[in-house]
Amino acid sequence: xxxxxxxxxxxxxxxxxxxxxxxxxxxxxxxxxxxxxxxxxxxxxxxxxxxxxxxxxxxxxxxxxxxxxxxxxxxxxxxxxxxxxxxxxxxxxxxxxxxxxxxxxxxxxxxxxxxxxxxxxxxxxxxxxxxxxxxxxxxxxxxxxxxxxxxxxxxxxxxxxxxxxxxxxxxxxxxxxxxxxxxxxxxxxxxxxxxxxxxxxxxxxxxxxxxxxxxxxxxxxxxxxxxxxxxxxxxxxxxxxxxxxxxxxxxxxxxxxxxxxxxxxxxxxxxxxxxxxxxxxxxxxxxxxxxx
Numbered sequence: 658x659x660x661x662x663x664x665x666x667x668x669x670x671x672x673x674x675x676x677x678x679x680x681x682x683x684x685x686x687x688x689x690x691x692x693x694x695x696x697x698x699x700x701x702x703x704x705x706x707x708x709x710x711x712x713x714x715x716x717x718x719x720x721x722x723x724x725x726x727x728x729x730x731x732x733x734x735x736x737x738x739x740x741x742x743x744x745x746x747x748x749x750x751x752x753x754x755x756x757x758x759x760x761x762x763x764x765x766x767x768x769x770x771x772x773x774x775x776x777x778x779x780x781x782x783x784x785x786x787x788x789x790x791x792x793x794x795x796x797x798x799x800x801x802x803x804x805x806x807x808x809x810x811x812x813x814x815x816x817x818x819x820x821x822x823x824x825x826x827x828x829x830x831x832x833x834x835x836x837x838x839x840x841x842x843x844x845x846x847x848x849x850x851x852x853x854x855x856x857x858x859x860x861x862x863x864x865x866x867x868x869x870x871x872x873x874x875x876x877x878x879x880x881x882x883x884x885x886x887x888x889x890x891x892x893x894x895x896x897x898x899x900x901x902x903x904x905x906x907x908x909x910x911x912x913x914x915x916x917x918x919x920x921x922x923x924x925x926x927x928x929x930x931x932x933x934x935x936x937x938x939x940x941x942x943x944x945x946x947x948x949x
Contacts, residue, residue, distance in 0.1 A: 688843065688917055690768060695841030703758060707751065708732050752781060759785045762846070765801055765808045765915060772845035800918070811925060815910045831912050843916040844926040852907045859905035869893040 685691065686699035698847045710725060712718060750758070753775035761770050764787040776784060791802040799810040808843035815830050822830075831847055854862075867889075873879060874889035899905050916924040 663876055664670075665786060676844055686768070689920070691844060695837045696840040698843070706736060710734065737931065751775075752777075756784045762915070763787070763801070764790045764803050765844075766803050766806055767917075799916075807915075809916050809921050810917055811916075812913045813912045813914070831910055841912075841914070843914050843920070846913045846914065848911050848913075850911070853904065854901075854907065856905060863892065863896050863899050863905060867896045 658677045664669065670738060683699050685698070687800060688698075690696045690698055708729065710729065712721060712725075717884075725751045729826045733749075740893055753773070756775060757770075760773055764770075771785060775781075789804045793800040793802070797812075818830075819826075826873050828834075828839055832841045832845075870885070870889040873882075873885045876885075879885045894907070916923055
């Protein structure tokens with residue numbers, strides 16, 4: 658190998674050529690596995706936390722009050738402090754980092770992504786989307802055309818949450834980095850969305866769910882449908898916790914896969930090993946309580 662590279666370079670820096678070859682090889686792992694027997698792509702993982710609050714109907718985010726903005730700033734400081742207290746490195750996502758992160762998602766391409774510079778005098782949305790990008794949206798699948806390249810965008814959600822759901826078993830829900838059969842074989846976005854509804858209306862929802870579950874569990878058909886009694890116990894427990902002052906929350910996972918056009922079957926067949934199902938208009942929620 659040493660002699661071969663030396664002959665090819667005509668006396669150039671051998672280590673420079675070797676490093677260029679390595680970069681070119683790893684670049685192939687941007688969209689496709691580097692190994693033939695298992696999914697193994699080059700990853701550049703980001704963990705993002707976004708906290709939002711509802712705004713009155715008919716208004717926009719720019720109409721947020723000073724109190725709302727101050728509340729969000731305090732919440733950001735609190736989240737950062739909590740993560741740093743357990744030695745998790747944290748940084749604010751400034752506009753330039755944000756548009757460069759979204760650039761790789763909204764303007765996919767096989768070659769290296771260009772680095773964008775933020776212009777404070779231009780709308781941030783216009784800086785994220787390339788003029789050569791076209792979005793073809795569908796209810797269950799979408800596509801992005803960037804220049805001459807086509808990419809499929811396939812959303813998934815958790816088909817059915819298990820009765821007990823410890824966080825360390827999330828790999829069984831959405832895929833795992835460590836188990837070959839559960840590894841996601843293409844670029845992806847995993848989002849865990851947690852909604853904190855109005856607790857007054859939440860209590861009404863819990864009460865209605867409990868009443869309905871009790872009716873079903875006490876019906877003549879219930880002896881043939883065992884899960885109805887389990888559902889009744891679940892909602893009785895939830896109702897008791899909410900009455901005790903715990904907060905009612907809803908959460909759902911969504912996984913979005915990005916792949917070159919034509920690689921859909923290859924990238925989705927392993928999702929059968931998880932609890933993921935193709936997303937359309939219905940999202941499967943997990944309901945739980947946050948102790949006061």
